[in-house]
Amino acid sequence: MKKTLNLSLIALLVVVGLIACKKEGAAAAGGEMIKFVTTQDGSPLEIKPELFDTPAAKEFLKTGKNPYVGNDDAIKQGxxxxxxxxxxxxHGADAGGQVGPALTGPDFRYxxxxxxxxxFETIWHGTNGGMGAKGKGLMDPTDPANxxxxxxxxxxxxxLRSHGSATGNES
Ligand code: HEC
Structure with missing residues (x-):
């Protein structure tokens, strides 16, 4: 009787220890992060946090909001x-649609x-219906820099958002 009690106590301690370690790991990686899912089937999409290497990208990884919307310099570079x-x-020079759909909204295929x-998830990882992944390391798997x-x-x-009135940061 005493032995089983001891064993379950040990098991409990191990579980508590594991949970604590996991929490520490998340904090070490920079705290709060949004979770990405693929557009293909909604399964988890892992993107290395170190790829988010500018203040705007870091902010996006935390909040899911795109700080560049409405920023003229960023829009030009985009x-x-x-x-x-x-x-x-x-998609056409002005993203109004060609072989692929228009990307200016307000209505989207997805x-x-x-x-x-x-x-972001759609362009990074692609779709099932004719749009390949464009994210770093995915576009051409033989060339990880691509x-x-x-x-x-x-x-x-x-x-793309500069074509319509919605910012995409609303919700
Ligand atoms: C080879 C042609 C092709 C190229 C190049 C391409 N796309 Fe696409 N894209 C498509 C097609 C086709 C679809 C529709 C896919 C579907 O229905 O699953 C699509 C869908 C999309 C969508 C989803 C639109 C919606 O209505 O939900 C976005 C966003 C998008 N593309 C952005 C881009 C961006 C940004 C690039 C360049 C980095 C790009 N695409 C390059 C063919 C292309």
Missing amino acids: KKTFQLYSCTQC PKDATNKGM GITPDELLKIIAW
């Missing part, structure tokens, strides 16, 4: 990156794209 990565070929977090960084992607999204 437009350039949109051309550089050939988004124009499928309703989550009305939010900046949702659109692909869009989180900071560049936030600027692209800021440019």
Whole structure:
């Protein structure tokens, strides 16, 4: 009787210890972070936190809000990156749609794209219906340096939002 009690006490201590370690790990990684999911099936999407390497990208990782929306310099750079990565070929020079759909809203094929977090996930990891992943290390898996960084992607999204009245930061 005493032995089983001891054993369950040890088991309890181990569990408590594990929970404490996990908490410490999360805090070491920089505290609060939003959780990404894929647009394909909503499963968890891991993106290395160290890729979020600018103040704006760090802010986005914490809050899901895109600080570049409404920022003229960021919007200009976003437009350039949109051309550089050939988004124009499928979505048109002004993102009004070509082979791919228009990206200017307010309606989207994937309703989550009305939010900046949702659109980030869609562009980073792609869709099932003809849009490949564009995130860093995903676009061309044989070339890990290739692909869009989180900071560049936030600027692209800021440019896309500049076409409509919604900021994507509303909710
Ligand atoms: C090869 C053609 C192609 C290229 C290049 C491409 N896309 Fe797409 N994109 C598509 C297609 C096709 C869809 C529709 C996918 C679907 O229905 O699943 C799409 C969907 C999207 C959506 C979702 C739109 C919605 O209504 O929900 C976003 C956002 C998007 N693309 C952004 C981009 C960005 C940014 C780039 C450049 C980095 C890019 N795309 C490059 C073909 C392309």
